[in-house]
Amino acid sequence: MRCIICNNTKDFFNLYPEYSNINNFLCPRCGLVFIPKEKIETDQSYYEKDGYFKKSPNLSLRKWLVSRSLLIAQAKERIATMQSIHKINFNNLRVLDDGCGYGEILFYLKKKYGCLVHGIEASQEIAIRGQEMFNINIEQATLEKSSSMNNYDLILCNHTLEHIENPILFLDMLKSRLSKNGILYIEVPNILKPTGGYSLKKFLYYEHLYNFSKDVLTRLLVKCGFSIITSNDRDFLRFFCKNDGYPKYTLPTNAYREIKSFLNLYSKNYSLFSYFKVYFFKFQYLLKLCKYKLKDFFNFLVKSC
Numbered sequence: 001m002r003c004i005i006c007n008n009t010k011d012f013f014n015l016y017p018e019y020s021n022i023n024n025f026l027c028p029r030c031g032l033v034f035i036p037k038e039k040i041e042t043d044q045s046y047y048e049k050d051g052y053f054k055k056s057p058n059l060s061l062r063k064w065l066v067s068r069s070l071l072i073a074q075a076k077e078r079i080a081t082m083q084s085i086h087k088i089n090f091n092n093l094r095v096l097d098d099g100c101g102y103g104e105i106l107f108y109l110k111k112k113y114g115c116l117v118h119g120i121e122a123s124q125e126i127a128i129r130g131q132e133m134f135n136i137n138i139e140q141a142t143l144e145k146s147s148s149m150n151n152y153d154l155i156l157c158n159h160t161l162e163h164i165e166n167p168i169l170f171l172d173m174l175k176s177r178l179s180k181n182g183i184l185y186i187e188v189p190n191i192l193k194p195t196g197g198y199s200l201k202k203f204l205y206y207e208h209l210y211n212f213s214k215d216v217l218t219r220l221l222v223k224c225g226f227s228i229i230t231s232n233d234r235d236f237l238r239f240f241c242k243n244d245g246y247p248k249y250t251l252p253t254n255a256y257r258e259i260k261s262f263l264n265l266y267s268k269n270y271s272l273f274s275y276f277k278v279y280f281f282k283f284q285y286l287l288k289l290c291k292y293k294l295k296d297f298f299n300f301l302v303k304s305c
Contacts (some may be wrong), residue, residue, distance in 0.1 A: 099188045103130040106119050106138075122141065157185065190212070
């Protein structure tokens with residue numbers, strides 16, 4: 001077993017079974033949490049054969065849980081969040097979105113800012129439906145098989161990096177597609193703020209091969225030759241990066257202790273009330289989805305008349 005960030009091969013802390021239902025390991029040198037290659041339950045074909053669309057415990061991409069108008073509203077919110085972190089001028093940018101899902105972010109950038117957009121999505125069903133919903137170019141492929149051009153001004157990588165078996169090779173491929181002054185935007189879950197308030201055994205699941213804190217993701221990006229323009233760890237980890245050589249950073253050394261301490265405290269304090277809050281938020285989301293589904297139906301009736 002070897003850590004991809006610091007190349008450590010010794011004294012990994014196994015999070016199973018106390019914190020995780022699968023063999024996640026915590027690197028004692030850099031703090032990376034990962035599933036070793038020999039323990040990985042998914043591979044590239046899982047996503048190419050619509051595994052994430054049909055089998056994932058994350059139900060958000062299921063057909064019956066998708067609303068066009070809700071997707072557009074979420075895209076608008078995500079772009080606003082990005083701009084609150086880094087004042088980027090989106091006008092007429094060449095944009096690549098790897099793991100674009102239905103392509104709602106690309107649709108919004110094209111419609112509002114006149115961007116030239118290209119999406120890459122491994123799932124055939126999602127790619128086809130996304131093209132039908134938003135009339136944008138979504139290539140059904142993985143990044144290494146993609147015919148996408150080089151010289152993008154902005155590359156988006158939303159909740160994709162944590163699923164990739166070889167993040168260093170993946171980041172190198174993204175870097176090769178950036179223009180000289182291009183920007184890479186990465187968004188991933190934050191191990192110090194479990195998504196949705198889930199218990200650790202729900203949060204640390206088999207599709208997420210890597211789990212990062214802000215310090216750990218910084219280490220990975222620097223290792224791959226990126227400089228960090230700005231970052232935010234308010235909930236998810238959100239990073240804006242540039243490809244400009246191998247910058248010098250004074251990297252933190254206490255990520256392992258911070259993460260191990262957090263996991264212990266979070267697990268100890270997780271209660272029935274914490275569990276209730278998760279499903280209360282799910283219920284709120286369901287109400288929101290119903291509202292937007294009605295909006296979709298109304299829009300359909302208007303267009304049909």
